[in-house]
Amino acid sequence: MIKQHILIIGGGLAGICVAMKCIDAGHKVTLIDKGENRSSAVAAGMINPLVFRRMTKSWRVDEFIPYAEHFYRTLEQRTGERFFHPITIRRCIASDQEAGYWKDRAQNAMFRDYIHPFDEEDAQIRPEQRPFGSARVNHSAYVSAENFMAASKAYIEKNGTYVAATFDFQQFDPTECSYLSQPYDHAVFCEGSASVKNPYFEKLPVEATKGEILTVTAHTLPQHESLNRKCFCLPIAPNTFRIGATYVWHTDNVIPTAEGKELLLENLRLLTDESVEVIEHRVGIRPTTPDRRPIMGAHPTYPKVHIFNGLGAKGYMMAPLLAEELLAHIIDGKPLDREVGLGRFF
Ligand SMILES: Cc1cc2nc3c(=O)[nH]c(=O)nc-3n(C[C@H](O)[C@H](O)[C@H](O)COP(=O)(O)OP(=O)(O)OC[C@H]3O[C@@H](n4cnc5c(N)ncnc54)[C@H](O)[C@@H]3O)c2cc1C
Numbered sequence: 001m002i003k004q005h006i007l008i009i010g011g012g013l014a015g016i017c018v019a020m021k022c023i024d025a026g027h028k029v030t031l032i033d034k035g036e037n038r039s040s041a042v043a044a045g046m047i048n049p050l051v052f053r054r055m056t057k058s059w060r061v062d063e064f065i066p067y068a069e070h071f072y073r074t075l076e077q078r079t080g081e082r083f084f085h086p087i088t089i090r091r092c093i094a095s096d097q098e099a100g101y102w103k104d105r106a107q108n109a110m111f112r113d114y115i116h117p118f119d120e121e122d123a124q125i126r127p128e129q130r131p132f133g134s135a136r137v138n139h140s141a142y143v144s145a146e147n148f149m150a151a152s153k154a155y156i157e158k159n160g161t162y163v164a165a166t167f168d169f170q171q172f173d174p175t176e177c178s179y180l181s182q183p184y185d186h187a188v189f190c191e192g193s194a195s196v197k198n199p200y201f202e203k204l205p206v207e208a209t210k211g212e213i214l215t216v217t218a219h220t221l222p223q224h225e226s227l228n229r230k231c232f233c234l235p236i237a238p239n240t241f242r243i244g245a246t247y248v249w250h251t252d253n254v255i256p257t258a259e260g261k262e263l264l265l266e267n268l269r270l271l272t273d274e275s276v277e278v279i280e281h282r283v284g285i286r287p288t289t290p291d292r293r294p295i296m297g298a299h300p301t302y303p304k305v306h307i308f309n310g311l312g313a314k315g316y317m318m319a320p321l322l323a324e325e326l327l328a329h330i331i332d333g334k335p336l337d338r339e340v341g342l343g344r345f346f
Helices: 013-024 061-079 096-106 120-124 145-159 192-197 258-268 312-332
Strands: 005-009 028-033 084-086 088-092 134-137 141-143 161-164 186-189 207-217 225-228 232-237 240-244 277-288 295-298 305-309
Touching (some): 005 013, 013 028, 013 061, 013 145, 013 312, 028 145, 061 084, 061 312, 120 134, 145 161, 186 312, 192 207, 192 277, 192 305, 207 258, 240 258, 258 277, 295 312, 305 312
Parallel strands (some): 028 161, 186 305
Antiparallel strands (some): 084 141, 088 134, 207 240, 295 305
């Protein structure tokens, strides 16, 4: 295989995953990032195979989860850093109807890998507050975003070129795929919600979905599992928990709000009556799409110019395998999953 030089614009989760796959395959990588990460670094990094709202499995979860685990574990081994943490999610069931859904799914072979068999413990977790009991999710995990981002940045610096700068579109020639007069075989734009300012892809509906997230200290919440009901409560250190996250569609500012904080604390009161202390309040912008599918592929006029975006609320689960598929598409011409193609919008 001829080794290629790939230019990656954006060093969030999407850009990192593409860079890793390029390095693995022996290609030369130049990654440019302006140091204004608004999503990957803020995320709780949770990997949840289920969609609780509809009690369905996440899209392509049977492929994404094993691949993601292997990807993060391999990077941990290579960097000596730790950021992939398996953790059980415990859903506190809110109604008879929801309890019925869980019972139904638990008997369905498609869900077998992801729903822990019900036992006494599920009924007995604070039954006075949770009359409908609880249910546990298997194969769930979280990626500690800060550690992952720092470790992968150092790895890319060592095995490729990492440029801390804002990409200047005036200096890019999409026909030649050259930047600052340097030719590249391909360019992959991974700018997250900033892609609305990208002149080649601005027509694609990458939407900004604001999310607020708290870090709190508490003493009554469980350390070994992540409680979930209207919000998640993720233990990240002794007596320290991430509580998230809000969703405000079509909103692109990263200003923390009193309403966002109060909503999260109100939801948390469904999980504990302890008065917790808020030690951090963060805001990020998810790059989402109207059909909840990522956006990947080549520009219709400039075949060397690609996009990888729209990872939405489940980027940490999907990005590793999607990056592999994007690279196989760019280098070997393998077709992409038909649900992610740009053709659905152009
Ligand atoms: C509050 C919150 C909680 C979340 N929780 C989870 C979760 O639990 N699990 C999960 O899987 N996902 C979660 N997500 C979603 C997840 O963060 C996203 O799916 C994913 O990180 C998006 O990655 P990205 O690389 O596409 O975008 P980003 O992380 O936004 O990265 C884009 C990068 O491009 C760079 N860039 C942009 N324009 C330019 C330019 N012109 N020149 C140079 N660089 C540029 C930026 O500096 C940035 O680093 C959460 C998001 C939020 C906001």
